[in-house]
Amino acid sequence: MHPRADQFQHWLTDYGRFREFRCAPYDNGGCAAYHVMAPLLHQLGGFVSFESYGPALRQVLNSRRTNGSQSSIMVAGIASEESARSLLSVLESLTVSNEVEFVDHCQTPLFRIRTMLEDTNYTTRIHTTVGDFLGDHAPTRRYDIVLADSLLRQFQPQEKVQVIQRLAQHLEPKTGMLLFREYVGRNELLLADLWQKLESYPSVLRWKSSVRNDAVAAFDRLYPELQRYMCAKGGSYNTLEDLKRDIRQGGLAEVETHDLSPQCQLVTCRRRIPTHEE
Numbered sequence: 001m002h003p004r005a006d007q008f009q010h011w012l013t014d015y016g017r018f019r020e021f022r023c024a025p026y027d028n029g030g031c032a033a034y035h036v037m038a039p040l041l042h043q044l045g046g047f048v049s050f051e052s053y054g055p056a057l058r059q060v061l062n063s064r065r066t067n068g069s070q071s072s073i074m075v076a077g078i079a080s081e082e083s084a085r086s087l088l089s090v091l092e093s094l095t096v097s098n099e100v101e102f103v104d105h106c107q108t109p110l111f112r113i114r115t116m117l118e119d120t121n122y123t124t125r126i127h128t129t130v131g132d133f134l135g136d137h138a139p140t141r142r143y144d145i146v147l148a149d150s151l152l153r154q155f156q157p158q159e160k161v162q163v164i165q166r167l168a169q170h171l172e173p174k175t176g177m178l179l180f181r182e183y184v185g186r187n188e189l190l191l192a193d194l195w196q197k198l199e200s201y202p203s204v205l206r207w208k209s210s211v212r213n214d215a216v217a218a219f220d221r222l223y224p225e226l227q228r229y230m231c232a233k234g235g236s237y238n239t240l241e242d243l244k245r246d247i248r249q250g251g252l253a254e255v256e257t258h259d260l261s262p263q264c265q266l267v268t269c270r271r272r273i274p275t276h277e278e
């Protein structure tokens with residue numbers, strides 16, 4: 001069997017299992033195709049995984065830990081249980097167990113995470129919450145770390161600062177850290193890279209008799225919907241400076257920037273103490 005074929009088969013089984021759910025009745029901005037395909041996109045390398053920047057993440061988590069105490073982490077936006085698994089594997093490799101809350105405005109990824117947790121044991125304490133960072137999602141508690149992984153690109157340019165401000169409200173005022181991992185570059189070129197990556201796999205698999213036709217048909221049907229959804233989003237920042245400007249306008253101060261790749265940056269921030277003039 002082609003090494004990717006079993007992933008594809010697995011996705012089909014899963015797709016059948018979750019199809020009825022399909023983000024209904026919310027389908028925020030047409031996210032159904034995105035959320036149903038997200039585990040596959042993750043497995044096919046379409047997303048940057050938390051594990052791929054695990055060393056940078058571990059460094060941040062360890063740097064803010066005092067006396068070995070655990071951290072509370074809010075993950076703002078999570079695509080699927082595959083992404084959750086990838087983050088949890090980084091957290092579980094730390095010597096101290098942590099507490100994580102996954103927040104998304106769509107039920108589907110949260111439901112999928114809860115289903116995944118039924119068969120898995122983690123020492124991390126895990127919660128899932130439906131919340132809209134542009135709507136009325138207000139903090140009910142403060143977190144040591146807020147992780148916004150490829151979240152800002154979901155919003156239109158005029159909305160991004162508002163979302164940053166909202167995320168900042170979830171931080172422990174003095175010690176909390178906010179981590180943004182964002183793609184930087186022209187959105188249409190970044191998306192073209194993604195389409196190229198995604199299209200090559202099914203076209204290889206289509207020639208393998210071991211892959212069921214209905215898996216390929218499901219992919220073919222959902223793919224244009226996925227493209228529509230992702231193209232309708234606000235998109236990436238053109239430059240790192242643009243991202244940093246919004247971070248400052250959102251009331252945060254940059255602590256450190258990690259170059260994960262030429263097109264991918266991790267910026268860690270704290271809340272800014274307002275000066276007398278502000």
Ligand SMILES: C[S@@+](CC[C@H](N)C(=O)[O-])C[C@H]1O[C@@H](n2cnc3c(N)ncnc32)[C@H](O)[C@@H]1O
Pocket residue numbers: 031047076077078079080083084103104105106109131132133134135149150151154
């Ligand atoms: C790009 S994905 C997260 C990617 C993340 N790196 C991962 O692998 O899970 C962004 C997520 O943000 C969610 N999202 C978009 N707009 C939102 C909003 N206004 N409030 C809360 N979640 C939102 C989407 O439903 C999606 O699951």
